[in-house]
Amino acid sequence: MRRGVYLVLMVILAGCGSSGLEGTLAWDGTPQRSAHAAAGQLRNTTSHSVTLVPKSMRLLDDRGRKVAGRIRVGTGELAAHQSTRLNAAWKSGDPVRIDYGSGTLALPSP
Numbered sequence: 001m002r003r004g005v006y007l008v009l010m011v012i013l014a015g016c017g018s019s020g021l022e023g024t025l026a027w028d029g030t031p032q033r034s035a036h037a038a039a040g041q042l043r044n045t046t047s048h049s050v051t052l053v054p055k056s057m058r059l060l061d062d063r064g065r066k067v068a069g070r071i072r073v074g075t076g077e078l079a080a081h082q083s084t085r086l087n088a089a090w091k092s093g094d095p096v097r098i099d100y101g102s103g104t105l106a107l108p109s110p
Contacts, residue, residue: 024050025100028083033108038095042086042105044078052076052084052100059088059095060104067093 024046031040044050052073059067069090078084088098088107098105 024102025105027105031086031108033110035110036091037087037089038107039085039087041083042073042078043083044080047080049080050078052078056101058099059090059093060097060099061094062096067095069093069095071098 024044026043026045028041028043031038042052052075054071054073057071059069059071061067067090069088072087074084074086086098088095096107098107
């Protein structure tokens with residue numbers, strides 16, 4: 001019995017040790033989307049600055065597969081509670097979200 005309690009406690013504490021970056025970014029308003037591009041304002045929802053690395057961001061389809069494309073951001077260092085522009089473009093495929101490493105951003109339907 002005691003062993004099970006310790007195991008549960010360890011799992012709970014492991015979750016508390018995360019970096020706190022989950023869900024750090026959100027759309028500031030509704031992004032615009034066309035057949036092969038999306039653009040909108042990205043907001044840092046945390047109380048600390050966040051580094052944005054567009055080359056490590058990925059466009060994903062509804063099955064989690066990568067969609068080839070390019071993502072650009074207005075600034076690489078986003079201060080707490082500030083916004084910056086994000087533009088994404090692709091030639092083929094149908095991305096439904098952007099994976100930015102510590103979370104994802106849903107893209108609206110075209």
